[in-house]
Amino acid sequence: xxxxxxxxxxxxxxxxxxxxxxxxxxxxxxxxxxxxxxxAVDDVNFSIRQGExxxxxxxxxxxxxTTGLCVLRxxxxxxxxxxxxxxxxxxxxxxxxxxxxxxFRRHAQMIFQxxxxxxxxxxxxxxxxxxxxxxxxxxxxxxxxxxALELMELVGLAPHYLRRYPxxxxxxxxxxxxxxxxxxxxxxxxxxxxPVSALDVSVQAQIINLLKDLQEQLNIAFLFISHDLxxxxxxxxxxxxxxxxxxVEEAPTDELYAAPKHPYTEALLSSVPxxxxxxxxxxxxxSGEVPDPAHLPGGCPFxxxxxxxxxxxxxxxxxxxxxxxxxxxxxxxxxxxxxxGMST
Amino acid sequence: xxxxxxxxxxxxxxxxxxxxxxxxxxxxxxxxxQGxxxxxxxxxxxxxITAMSIMRLLPRSAKIVDGQMLFRYPDxxxxxxxxxxxxxxxxxxxxxxxxxxxxxxxxxxPMTALSPVHTIGEQLVEAIxxxxxxxxxxxxxxxxxxxxxxxxxxxxxxxxxxxxQLSGGLRQRAMIxxxxxxRPLLLIADEPTTALDVTIQAQILRLIRELQEEYxxxxxxxxxxxxxxxxxxxxxxxxxxxxxxxxxxVDSIFHAPKHPYTKALLRSxxxxxxxxxxxxxxxxxxxxxPFAVVPGCPFxxxxxxxxxxLCNSGxxxxxxxxxxxxxxxxxxxxxxxxxxx
Numbered sequence: 001x002x003x004x005x006x007x008x009x010x011x012x013x014x015x016x017x018x019x020x021x022x023x024x025x026x027x028x029x030x031x032x033x034x035x036x037x038x039x040a041v042d043d044v045n046f047s048i049r050q051g052e053x054x055x056x057x058x059x060x061x062x063x064x065x066t067t068g069l070c071v072l073r074x075x076x077x078x079x080x081x082x083x084x085x086x087x088x089x090x091x092x093x094x095x096x097x098x099x100x101x102x103x104f105r106r107h108a109q110m111i112f113q114x115x116x117x118x119x120x121x122x123x124x125x126x127x128x129x130x131x132x133x134x135x136x137x138x139x140x141x142x143x144x145x146x147x148a149l150e151l152m153e154l155v156g157l158a159p160h161y162l163r164r165y166p167x168x169x170x171x172x173x174x175x176x177x178x179x180x181x182x183x184x185x186x187x188x189x190x191x192x193x194x195p196v197s198a199l200d201v202s203v204q205a206q207i208i209n210l211l212k213d214l215q216e217q218l219n220i221a222f223l224f225i226s227h228d229l230x231x232x233x234x235x236x237x238x239x240x241x242x243x244x245x246x247x248v249e250e251a252p253t254d255e256l257y258a259a260p261k262h263p264y265t266e267a268l269l270s271s272v273p274x275x276x277x278x279x280x281x282x283x284x285x286x287s288g289e290v291p292d293p294a295h296l297p298g299g300c301p302f303x304x305x306x307x308x309x310x311x312x313x314x315x316x317x318x319x320x321x322x323x324x325x326x327x328x329x330x331x332x333x334x335x336x337x338x339x340x341g342m343s344t
Numbered sequence: 345x346x347x348x349x350x351x352x353x354x355x356x357x358x359x360x361x362x363x364x365x366x367x368x369x370x371x372x373x374x375x376x377x378q379g380x381x382x383x384x385x386x387x388x389x390x391x392x393i394t395a396m397s398i399m400r401l402l403p404r405s406a407k408i409v410d411g412q413m414l415f416r417y418p419d420x421x422x423x424x425x426x427x428x429x430x431x432x433x434x435x436x437x438x439x440x441x442x443x444x445x446x447x448x449x450x451x452x453x454p455m456t457a458l459s460p461v462h463t464i465g466e467q468l469v470e471a472i473x474x475x476x477x478x479x480x481x482x483x484x485x486x487x488x489x490x491x492x493x494x495x496x497x498x499x500x501x502x503x504x505x506x507x508x509q510l511s512g513g514l515r516q517r518a519m520i521x522x523x524x525x526x527r528p529l530l531l532i533a534d535e536p537t538t539a540l541d542v543t544i545q546a547q548i549l550r551l552i553r554e555l556q557e558e559y560x561x562x563x564x565x566x567x568x569x570x571x572x573x574x575x576x577x578x579x580x581x582x583x584x585x586x587x588x589x590x591x592x593x594v595d596s597i598f599h600a601p602k603h604p605y606t607k608a609l610l611r612s613x614x615x616x617x618x619x620x621x622x623x624x625x626x627x628x629x630x631x632x633x634p635f636a637v638v639p640g641c642p643f644x645x646x647x648x649x650x651x652x653x654l655c656n657s658g659x660x661x662x663x664x665x666x667x668x669x670x671x672x673x674x675x676x677x678x679x680x681x682x683x684x685x
């Protein structure tokens with residue numbers, strides 16, 4: 001199959017997520033009786049090809065982090081399947097028992113947002129980056145040492161840092177350590193949850209470049225979760241926009257920014273303050289706030305804030321529907337609306 | 345003095361057992377009446393400590409060791425006063441009259457800035473009655489009016505809510521209502537939208553701009569986000585390691601920056617409207633740790649155009665004017681502009 005935008009042959013599919021759901025019960029009263037459910041993730045479908053970077057964007061509470069955790073079964077999903085195609089086998093992660101899941105996890109790793117909270121302060125860098133190897137049965141000191149040195153080189157840290165503890169490092173360096181740990185087992189997929197959000201701009205650019213280099217060099221696929229539309233633009237091949245637990249639009253990066261098809265994407269792009277004072281005063285400002293997933297409005301979940309709302313949007317829930325090659329959108333008016341993108 | 349606030353050579357240092365941290369180490373800027381000054385810099389550059397110095401709300405370990413902060417305001421009898429905020433007693437009458445009244449402040453995290461054990465109304469009434477001679481009932485009514493003004497729906501009910509009952513966006517609106525209830529001349533906003541989502545950020549930034557116009561107040565907005573600066577500020581001070589390294593009108597900062605740090609910062613942001621390039625241009629290295637003493641220009645270890653012998657020794661370069669209203673603290677730039685003058 002040919003890639004629509006680049007004309008290159010597309011890589012085979014690595015992960016397929018189907019009907020992913022995560023419902024949290026809301027309990028109340030003395031007996032903690034369940035009174036409702038919070039649909040944090042509600043029927044999410046997407047796939048990622050080998051070596052591809054899929055961005056998952058949206059505002060807080062939209063379910064993007066929960067989706068990332070459920071994909072690796074860091075959280076047990078309520079329903080759905082996550083199929084990974086590794087070494088010619090298709091494995092549904094949801095069907096694995098604990099032991100098989102643990103061995104399988106070497107193919108899929110995670111990078112976290114807060115580089116201060118995600119490293120154990122009592123472990124040296126050497127212990128941190130080699131822990132995944134030890135967890136998977138590698139005990140030979142020379143092998144561990146050699147791999148640790150390789151990893152340090154990959155993430156651009158000096159080898160003598162291996163003996164130090166996390167407190168001695170800056171945020172950017174800690175994030176490099178977290179990345180080294182994620183790379184230790186040569187994963188095929190990395191779920192990166194806001195990996196640069198806690199960093200200063202000047203350091204953020206270094207880490208974005210590092211992730212890009214690694215992805216190209218090692219052909220790792222990424223599920224890149226972020227609220228920052230500037231960051232995902234520079235890192236992702238394809239982007240899925242989430243709102244209230246569902247994907248509302250999915251498109252190749254350049255197409256999404258140039259011609260969004262969902263009113264929420266349009267507003268999201270427009271509300272990012274651009275670093276150019278000559279570009280003021282034309283932002284679309286949505287009224288209201290992201291709905292509480294426990295009290296979703298009927299019809300299209302976005303309709304109370306939508307600028308293009310019609311009567312039918314209040315009753316009919318749009319499904320995520322293909323429009324053209326590689327694009328999907330969940331909006332009843334997608335065909336007729338002509339929305340504003342970003343001119344470059 | 346035509347400016348509402350003039351900060352000159354401000355130095356605020358922290359004394360710890362491990363040594364002295366020069367958090368603010370020579371800061372100069374001015375704010376025009378009704379103008380908007382943006383202060384931009386990375387974490388640890390001293391931008392928040394500058395704000396806390398103006399408000400005289402510094403922790404015990406910090407001390408203003410040098411400099412002036414001249415603030416011009418009409419006092420309670422409507423007679424114009426100019427006071428040096430660096431010299432007044434932080435718990436004295438003058439500061440009590442200014443803080444929360446003539447100069448108000450909003451913070452990044454409304455959850456921690458608001459009291460969790462008092463309702464929004466109690467906090468509003470307290471702030472109002474501290475500076476205005478109103479009865480509790482009158483103050484409450486003014487409070488409701490303020491909540492309406494900042495766009496809180498059902499304000500007459502919401503006034504009895506606690507801060508944890510409000511969403512992040514509403515909480516920031518409530519904090520703005522409390523800050524503005526005494527009609528300050530200057531609002532200091534320290535990362536007011538950093539904790540908020542982009543669509544809510546856009547709402548809050550617009551609200552601040554509208555209220556600024558209505559109240560004819562000056563705004564000092566502190567942020568690390570260059571997009572927020574571009575959207576809000578008339579003039580910008582770029583800070584690095586406790587010093588203002590560049591000061592100019594907002595268009596010059598973004599379209600004709602002079603300082604290598606400002607230029608590098610602008611190149612390193614991933615922009616939504618720029619074509620995707622293979623790599624972002626990053627600034628090498630990191631900000632040196634706070635106790636480190638860097639001789640010469642504080643930015644020279646990370647600077648691509650630093651000249652050995654010129655940039656890496658002696659005193660840090662002074663902030664010198666290069667053009668009308670545009671000042672830069674870089675020996676290379678000021679030398680050059682002098683040569684071509």
